[in-house]
Amino acid sequence: MGIVAYARKHAAFLAFSAVAMCAPLFIGNKYYLSILAFTATRLMVALGLNLLMGQAGQVSLGHAAFVAIGAYGSAVMTTRWSVNPWLAMLVAALLAAGVAAILGVPTLKLRGHYLAMATLGFGEIVFILLVQLKGLTLGTDGISGIPSLTIGSLDFGRPRAYHWLAWGVALLMLRMSLNLVDSRVGRSLRALDRAEIAALSLGVNTSFRKVQVFVVSAVFASVAGSFYVHYIHYISPDSFSVTFSVVLVTTVVLGGLGNVWGAVWGSIFMLFLPEYLKRFNQDYTNLVFGLMLIVVMIFLPGGLVGLRHVPARLRRRFTPPDALPAEDT
Amino acid sequence: MSFDQFLQYISSGITSGSIYALTALGFTLIYNSTDIINFAQGEFVMLGGLVAISMHEWGAPLPLAFLVAVALVGIVGVIFEQLAIRPLLSAGVLAQIIVTIGASLAIRTVAMLIWGRESLPLPPFSGDSPIVILGASILPQTLWVLGLTLVIVVALQLFYRRTLTGKAVRACSVNPTAARLMGISYSRVVLLSFGLSAAISAAGGVMITPVSFMSYSAGALIGLKGFAACILGGLGNPVGAVAGGLILGILEALTVGFLPFSGSSGYKDGVAFLILLVILFARPQGLFGRRTVEKV
Secondary structure (H helix, E strand, O other): OOHHHHHHHOHHHHHHHHHHHHHHHHOOOHHHHHHHHHHHHHHHHHHHHHHHHHHHOOOOOOHHHHHHHHHHHHHHHHHOOOOOHHHHHHHHHHHHHHHHHHHHHHHHOEOOOHHHHHHHHHHHHHHHHHHHOHHHHOHHHOEEOOOOOEEOOEEOOOHHHHHHHHHHHHHHHHHHHHHHHHOHHHHHHHHHHHOHHHHHHOOOOHHHHHHHHHHHHHHHHHHHHHHHHHHHOEEOHHHHOHHHHHHHHHHHHHHOOOOHHHHHHHHHHHHHHHHHHOOOOOHHHHHHHHHHHHHHHHHOOOOOHHHHHHHHHHHHHHOOHHHOOHHHO | OOHHHHHHHHHHHHHHHHHHHHHHHHHHHHHHHHOOOOOOHHHHHHHHHHHHHHHHHOOOOHHHHHHHHHHHHHHHHHHHHHHHHHHHOOOOHHHHHHHHHHHHHHHHHHHHHHHOOOOEOOOOEOEOOOEEEOOEEEOHHHHHHHHHHHHHHHHHHHHHHHOHHHHHHHHHHHOHHHHHHOOOOHHHHHHHHHHHHHHHHHHHHHHHHHHHOEOOOOHHHHHHHHHHHHHHHOOOOHHHHHHHHHHHHHHHHHHHHHOOOOOHHHHHHHHHHHHHHHHHHHOOOOOOOOOOOOEO
């Protein structure tokens, strides 16, 4: 494929990447830079959860716990045992993958939404452990002094350098997700969401595929957690309550289920909206999120990405049926 | 562990187990009529307790506070069904579940805005001087919880077996299409299920508050345990749900009793989760499973 053809095929991805990577050149304000940095890590989690919900039709209510595995894994290993941060990130991700497999194998074998409850329980347990295992996690005091990521003399502690690193990884994950959806794996995932029995009879190993995508989403979440702690240098259990898992689900639902770009728009919106709501009262943020889940599901099941279909739908509604072109009816 | 200590643990296990049983019944009612697992079930329990606390603070006698809480939360269940579930009755299960997750977060946050973050108390229904049975001292509240749970379970069974409305609900859970063809209004059955389910769970919430207090955030964990009880007894089986709840409560209490190290009560909450995973792995139809769980 020529460069032009490639550019045309992936125009949206290339344009978005360019905007994301160039943003810090035009933004001097450290506060906005940090929100953008958090958007990158949120995007990593949202991409995995989006694959799980949109492609496999399953929902996880424990993704905060997978982020916690990455965050605490990196924090504990680098501060207590002086492990290399990159190695710590890898080990934490492997741990997250293992845990996801343990949760996914029994629950995804069954029809229905057992994974949701199992992950909810898992989230509660991890939260309890973070508070109770004081010897390892320092309990509610949290762990501070987590080092920045470095490669040789390159220090990713500085906001711009971190931005490029985190967004680079997030964009890589976005590319992977887009490819996955387009691939054989993606097609078989969609097939099992729409007609599981049919997919099964055509030779798709449905439960294995579902476990696979769940493990991938857990790894994305764990990596996001690792990047997050190396940026804010401090971690405490508060950030990983079940409420955060619901906020993550809200990110994906609001952006748009079943479309990888939904994760992008959801992440951007969900990180800038609370900044706006903060001016009123922070306590209302969760109320808004909860109501948003309901309202989006009822009135805009395609999320923000689905908004582009709204004009066409309205036009159709207000056009007499006989005036419509044949292929639209 | 001596015998009277053992009895002590059993009685405290039965107390919390009864609440799990009522929560599990709530799950079952909604699941049987709609196939939805209602992630806001625990919030109904929490609301029941908190509403009763407010009623009692305003001077209502406890029985009145109990009834008002149950009725109010029942109405909340009905409103929830009308606003959020009704528009999605024919949508996919994922959409329905996401809506219940949203409702759970919204209800919890509203409760925090109304009642604050503290755990609030409610006096026991009839004093707190313990009654000694077989050497174990048992709080009167335990007997209240057990008795009222029994009354609710029996009343529910009578409703389902003896009344026309109850039979209509059962018909819908067996075969909604056939039930509709017979002139049963499916949407009214769903409405009734949500109202009843919320009310029963709220009753559990009022009863447990004198034992363990109530706060806006308590719902999630109670909901999870209620669901674990459902799975233990076989999802969709009301008798299994009650039995599952009691077994789970007793297992939890014994875990605290047998684990000698301090802080073991913190790990008690892990028991439900462990049971949930083990049952899903080894026997997904539950201990008394009647409905078959489809494997794919």
